[in-house]
Amino acid sequence: MRAFVINKNCRHFETEQEVVSGVVQLLKNAGYRIRIEVPSLGQSADMVATRSRWVTFIEAKTRDWRKALTQCEAHKNVADYIAVAVATVNPPTALLDIANERGYGVIHCQPRSGRTDWLLTPRRNDELWRPQRLELSKALRNIDYEH
Amino acid sequence: MSIDHWMLFGTFAQQNYFEYPVRGTYCGTIINANMAAHAPAGLAAFLLEKTANTRYIIDPLTHAFQHAPEAICNDAGELKSSVRSLAEEYGEPVSSIVGTKPLLPSAFEDESVVHHFSERCVSFQCNQLTSYMKQSDAAKYLDDSDIAPPYAVIAPYFFMTETTLSDWLRVNIACAEHVASRRGDLESKVFAAVVVDQGILLDESYLLKIAEAYASISGIEGVLLWVDSLDEQDASGAALKALLRLARGLRQSEREVVNLHGGYFSVLAAGAPGDRALTGVTHGPEFGEFRGVVPVGGGIPIARYYIPDLHARIRYADALRFLRAQGWLDNAELFQENVCDCEVCVGVLREGAENFVQFGESNVKRVKRRSGLVRIAYPTKAAKELCLKHYLQRKRREYVAASEATANVLLEDLIHGASKYEDVTGLEGVEHLRLWHRVLKESGSSDS
Numbered sequence: 294m295r296a297f298v299i300n301k302n303c304r305h306f307e308t309e310q311e312v313v314s315g316v317v318q319l320l321k322n323a324g325y326r327i328r329i330e331v332p333s334l335g336q337s338a339d340m341v342a343t344r345s346r347w348v349t350f351i352e353a354k355t356r357d358w359r360k361a362l363t364q365c366e367a368h369k370n371v372a373d374y375i376a377v378a379v380a381t382v383n384p385p386t387a388l389l390d391i392a393n394e395r396g397y398g399v400i401h402c403q404p405r406s407g408r409t410d411w412l413l414t415p416r417r418n419d420e421l422w423r424p425q426r427l428e429l430s431k432a433l434r435n436i437d438y439e440h
Numbered sequence: 441m442s443i444d445h446w447m448l449f450g451t452f453a454q455q456n457y458f459e460y461p462v463r464g465t466y467c468g469t470i471i472n473a474n475m476a477a478h479a480p481a482g483l484a485a486f487l488l489e490k491t492a493n494t495r496y497i498i499d500p501l502t503h504a505f506q507h508a509p510e511a512i513c514n515d516a517g518e519l520k521s522s523v524r525s526l527a528e529e530y531g532e533p534v535s536s537i538v539g540t541k542p543l544l545p546s547a548f549e550d551e552s553v554v555h556h557f558s559e560r561c562v563s564f565q566c567n568q569l570t571s572y573m574k575q576s577d578a579a580k581y582l583d584d585s586d587i588a589p590p591y592a593v594i595a596p597y598f599f600m601t602e603t604t605l606s607d608w609l610r611v612n613i614a615c616a617e618h619v620a621s622r623r624g625d626l627e628s629k630v631f632a633a634v635v636v637d638q639g640i641l642l643d644e645s646y647l648l649k650i651a652e653a654y655a656s657i658s659g660i661e662g663v664l665l666w667v668d669s670l671d672e673q674d675a676s677g678a679a680l681k682a683l684l685r686l687a688r689g690l691r692q693s694e695r696e697v698v699n700l701h702g703g704y705f706s707v708l709a710a711g712a713p714g715d716r717a718l719t720g721v722t723h724g725p726e727f728g729e730f731r732g733v734v735p736v737g738g739g740i741p742i743a744r745y746y747i748p749d750l751h752a753r754i755r756y757a758d759a760l761r762f763l764r765a766q767g768w769l770d771n772a773e774l775f776q777e778n779v780c781d782c783e784v785c786v787g788v789l790r791e792g793a794e795n796f797v798q799f800g801e802s803n804v805k806r807v808k809r810r811s812g813l814v815r816i817a818y819p820t821k822a823a824k825e826l827c828l829k830h831y832l833q834r835k836r837r838e839y840v841a842a843s844e845a846t847a848n849v850l851l852e853d854l855i856h857g858a859s860k861y862e863d864v865t866g867l868e869g870v871e872h873l874r875l876w877h878r879v880l881k882e883s884g885s886s887d888s
Contacts, residue, residue: 332804332817334757335743367757370764422764424794432804436815 305407306380312353313339315402315409316378317439325349327439333429334367339378341433348429349374349415351400356381358388365397370422371429374415380404384412442843443710444720445836446470446497446698452482454725454828458491461783461833468495468591470700470722474504476568477529478522484572488579488587495591498565499664499700501526502596503635503733505534505543506608511734512539529564530557545598545607548614558596558618565593566628589627592662595619597633599668599733602640605649613653620659631662633700634690635733638670641682651689662696665718671730672705673752673872680879684709687717698722703729704751704838705876711842713850713880723835726753726828743819745799746831748780749857750870751838753831756800765864769793778860782833784826799826851877 306312317327317340325342332338333350340351350372352361361377368375376398379388384401389412392399398415402408444467447458458469469491476483476498487496504512504523512523519539527538533547534557548554566589573579573587595616598608616632623630632654640646654660665687670679687709690697699706702721710718723729726744744753747762754762763769768778772789775796779785788795802817819827842850854877858870 330815332802332815334760334800335755335802335817336757337815337817366761370757370760420764422760422769424797425760425800428797428801432802432817435804 304404306355306402306404309339309353309355312355312378312380312402315380315407316340316351316353316400319400319409319411320349320351321440328433328436329439331436332432333371334425336364336367338364338368340439341372343433347373348426349376349398351376351378351398353378354380358385362388362391362395362397365395369418369420370425372418373421374398375418376400376415378402378409389413441716442467443707443718443839444468444696444698445839446720446722448472448701448722448724448728449475449483449486450724450727452479452486455486455490457725457828457832458486458494460829461836464494465832465836466491466494467720468497470497470499471569473498473501473564474520474522474526477525477564480568480572481576484569484576485578487569488573488576488582495588496569497590497592497594497631497664498569499633500561500565500594500596502530502534502561503599505538506598507734508542509539529568530560533557543598545604545611548611551614554611554614555618558615561596561615562593562619562622562626565590566626592629592631593619593626594631594633594664595660597635599635599637600640600650601637602643602646605636605640605646609650609653613657616654616657616660620657623659623661629661629696630659631664631696632657632660633664633666634686635666635668635700636686637668637733638679641667641670641679641686644682644685647682647686647689650686651692654690655692660695662698662719663690664698664700665690666700666731666733669730669732670701672703672876675705677875677879680705680876681883684714684717684879684883688715691717691719696720701728701731705872705879707838707842708850708876708880711850712845712847713842715884721839726831743800743802743823743827745827746834747861748834748837749860750865750873751857752872753827760796760800762861762864763796769796780830780834782830782837784830784833788826799823799830847880851880 313329320327320342325344327340327342329340330337331341338350339353342349350368352364354361358379365375378400380402382404389399392413396416399413401410401412446468447466449469449471512520514520527535533553534543570587570589597612600608620630687697696719698720699718700722706718706721708714710721743756745756745759746753768774772793775789775793788798801820801823803820804815804817806813807816854873858873862870
């Protein structure tokens, strides 16, 4: 009888690029169109997903998710929805608490299984500033979709 | 008494701002000698056509030759052509080693080297731009008397750190003494330059040593002061107090002391709150309130909006966050009342507060980086111009206010600014204002 060996060292989402790829697939399947590396307000958002007239900003992290929260602050001026994608074995409880408090979504990229799921859906951001959003819309026209 | 408002020449693209917002805003222009060596015709035309009737000083930039050659090479590792031109103008002991090895104090052991080098350095400052001015088209319509020599010539100088102070101070003093001895032959004033690292600031004995050394030279009428990379907004209270002590030490006998790279703290130091520790402060068009002695890369230009009450250039995204959080972008009237009523801001926001976005407009470009092609947002030319004009409008107001207002009014204004913004910036965003208040209050002023 042959033994079936599971390679416990097999990991997915080791780099932020891999996290981005996983999230792009998740959102694409949900009907979003996605642009990556979108400059906005002096920083670069990892992903900007659009579906109908709604714009969602997503920051991806393999570690240091607190930095993603700082980056998300500026997105409040332009995004309808904001989310953080993390690739940790267990989603950090503190991240879930803070994200829930701030209305951010959380996408979990499971390094062992390679699954990508929404853990927390974002709430609509009510701090959007229309003039800045118009600037973003202009900039987005010059950036191709990722797929 | 007015505070001398000097502006550093950076690039020709900014040459139209040396009489902005109004003619006579600046008491003079400071030009780096490598630029004067490299583009003398352009600078001569600039001085005649864009800064009529204002003074100028050529910073001889002699310290450039003391650093490791990499500090004066371009990205391709080649010696910058402007520095090579300058070395040729100055001759020995720099022309034979520039770009290959650093200049050492031992090169000046022979007194004749000090004299020869100082003479060439002074001659360059006195003649380089005036000769091109005389040959320029604009000179046809001018009298010879309209073509002025530099306001002051700067004696050769070298950067001093804690470990090199003794060696370089000796050379600096020898050069300054020689140039001071020539005062009677020169149409310009004679200045020295004191350029030190921050370590020197924190040792009282070093400060005394420097002040005493320069006090002993009778012909020196002014000093350019530059503390390496001293960002007044990040500096410790001890460093700021030491800056005041050093400036006061150099001010002996009513010498002019001009901070070559200074922000609003230095402006206040030149006014009543600092008891005129400085006579003037220099900044560039939206840069140069602090600068490292060794040139560093340019980096990516980021649109920054100068928030008047914070006396700081703030990244556009942060400025937007602060102003929105306070509700000051709800309409143009609130903005003018609480943020800025300069003519640039009034003009931009005339059609509505939403036009504040013009200060942050950018274009996305793909740029090659180690990780591959990445998109970067660069501020548009229009956004850079708006940020610059607004900055210059506010700087002018700062110099005028610091020249005229009492110490109490100026110091209370710092606390007012801190209180106004701390709710949105956090204490760390305003701590520089409270620190400046404390340092200036504790260091005493004649007018309270």
